[in-house]
Amino acid sequence: MHKIKVLYLSHSSTLNGGEISLLTLLKNLDRDRVEPLVVLPGEGPLCSEIEALGIRMIDSSLDRWIRYSWDHLPADGLTTQRVARLVEIIQSEQIDIVHSNSSVIHEGGLGAKLAGVRHVWHIHETLTDHPELVPLLDLPLILHGIDYLSDAVVTVANTVQQQFRDVGVTEKLRTVYNGIDSALFDKLEGSSIRDELRISRDKILVVSVGAVTERKGYPHLLKAAEIICGQRSDVHFLWVGPLLGKERPAFEEAISNCGLQDVFTHLDFRRDIPQILKFSDLYVLPSLNEAFPLVILEAMAAGKPVVATCCGGTSESVEDGNTGYLVPVANSEALAEKILVLASNQGLREAMGQRGREVFERKFSAETYARRMEELYEHLLSSPMTTDLSGSVENILFQGAIQTYETLTTRIEELRIASESLQAAQRSCGHLQAKVEEAQDRLADRDRRLADLVDQVAERERAIQERDHLLAESRGTAQTLKQDLTATQGELAQANIRVKALEERLRQTESILAAERKGFDEEKTKNANERKAECLRHEEKLSEIEKQINEILNSKSWKVTAPLRKAGSFLTRK
Template identity: 30%
Template sequence: MTTILHLIDTTGPGGAETVFTNLLEELEQTDFRNIVVLRGEGWVADRVRGLGITPHIIDSKGSFNLAYVSALRQLIASERVELIHAHLLGSNVYGALLALVCRKPMIATFHGAVDVASRERFLRAKFFLIGRGASAIVCVSKRLQQELADRSPLSTHKLKLIYNGVDPRAFRGAPASGLKEELGLPQDVTLVVSIGNIRPAKGYEYLVDAAIIMAERDPKVHFVVVGHQKEALFNKLMDQVAKAPRKPNIHWLGFRDDVADILRQADIFLLPSVSEGFSISTVEAMMAGVPVVATRSGGPEEIITDGVSGILVPVKDAGAIVVAVQTMMNESRRKSVIGEARRSAIERFSLQSMLTRYKEIYRQLVK
């Protein structure tokens, strides 16, 4: 039985964190033994415990925490870890260092442009360490793979493409209901749902602008945003709403653990991002049978075929969002998109496909 040490920077929730826990869930059904180290309590820790795994909570505050490295080194020895798998930049750096010190194979997974942000301190040094210590460097989109090849000293022969996977079983079953009642809305309104924590890359200011325009054109269209609300940015969005000539129909739901049910009640899914590595929520919407409007923000262009399995619009263009939403309200257009989107998502972005690719790399490295 091969023992794998799994590391991730954050405590969640979010797209990378969902992939992290979904991968663990699938690996628990295989002959791999999983050791998980987290930096603190939170959503990820709760999800990991729900899988029957007790995570090791080890604080790693500071730009370079020697106590953290020492604790992980001891854990690798005591648990006889044979492979390290890290996610996101910080954990990739620590994982690469441990791989060099402990002489273990290591996989570094990058999930988005935030992992290669030029403003990151000591970025070239961090990339140099990852390049030396990582045996394989996984990118979740072709665009991200190209960015890493162009903007970092990482060896291109180590770069691997593995799309994030979604379990289609989560979107089967009887139709969900209750969201319109919860929001106090009549049944004839159109719900445009967006999933994702409120942070700059998600482009929610353009969703607000689109909702302001839509309030004038069709007041029966309501926008629903699901995701953690980071206070400073959320307050800016609230100011934007308050200054609107007509109050837009936007419902901010905050974090929810019933995302699958919410998606299944959406009439349209909207991804307004200005930068996106790979959008899990877009794939989830496709599997849920919800027509997608997404920006050309990186990852979506690899998920959606414009006009066939969804509609792609330019980034930072509220007017284009409005036009695309109105187009998707046409019933015949919706039907033609939904079937192709679901087929494409299940074929290309299933959880099983992601698991198969990772298992191939695991076995290659352990051998």
């Protein structure tokens, strides 16, 4: 049995959604039916994963006609040289089918066309109104170019086809859902993310995975978390994915403004997403724009209910009300409401998670994904080529179109560089203008300060004038006081003379009083002595009389006459 040789082109060597989808396909291809060869633009984690599968790789630079703002033209060669390199690989390796794994690279389609082999363009992106990806050409022209350069345009979801249908491209479209290897979720070992982050078992762990960008909707999840934490204290949020430096200040400020520092954890890029999902309670996808996010399939494979915004192909993986909930884009209140419903009901979480696992096994397993791709390859090889460039005219025209595209992209790159230079100049002018405005502000501030100083000087001059006026008045008052003082001093001198005269009179009076007091005292002493002498004479007379009385009383005659006195006293009383 002839093996189908497929040349896979990856736009990068990292491990984001599209690259993981390619790796899953490579792991699950039937190697008896398909022989893969991979072209990668440089080293990266995807290389080691592919090498472990025993699949050969070729390092070849690839251009992007749909870019992020930081993308630039490859350094090694022009478009014609890179396409020629791919044609050489296709022919030397006898490739049957070229599989471009993203809409952002176009050289696989050009190389396949020139080499005369089938081309599958695998579309993982919804480009209409994409907030980050910018086409170099008008989007309708790019979508028609994808159609022209492909034998099959494979979209990861039916909703992704709509961008093609809107511009009239329908014939080559088909949907092949991405798949996930269920074995990654069936035999999980190792420590719990809860133990690593010290999140207790009684907390409801809500997980989101993806780069921390506004397109992934982190501001809306933070607002929803703020609402939820206002009602419950047992919910913890974990976001896993790279945080670019330019996003970090806004992200950290938003967490702080919402007061979520203790309940919202961020981890950078991790390889153990199945392990993290195993120990979570539910998965939340708050994105503004998606095609068909693989992480929803991973959550379903882990048996977890999903709350997702209704964008892109989420409605084709999440069955609203059965395996999870779909909410409007950029609606934090609706997001919070559905998270609260699941946080409040463990039985509902487990039932939805189980139904999600059943849907996953039925529609989104890695085996189903790989078999559908293999069937597509076989179908294409059994069908005629859509465009034959074997004729010289067609080949010349196609080569001319490539040359025109190369010239156009070169001019676009030159315009981009000029635009960046202009933007840099504008930023420089803006900085200068800001400095001028700052200087003007400083001058205005200086003028205000000078005006304030002038006002202060005028105020001081008025104060000086008032002080001089008060000084003049004070001097007049002082002169008057001086005159009054002189008059008072004269009066005081006269008063002193009068006081001295009075003092002299007082001394004279005191002398007179002293003399009179002395005479009075002498007379008083004399009188006292005389009275004392007289008292002594009376006392002597009294003593003499008492002596005479005692002599009479003690005489015999007194004693003999005592009865007669008693009788007389008795008769007298009668």
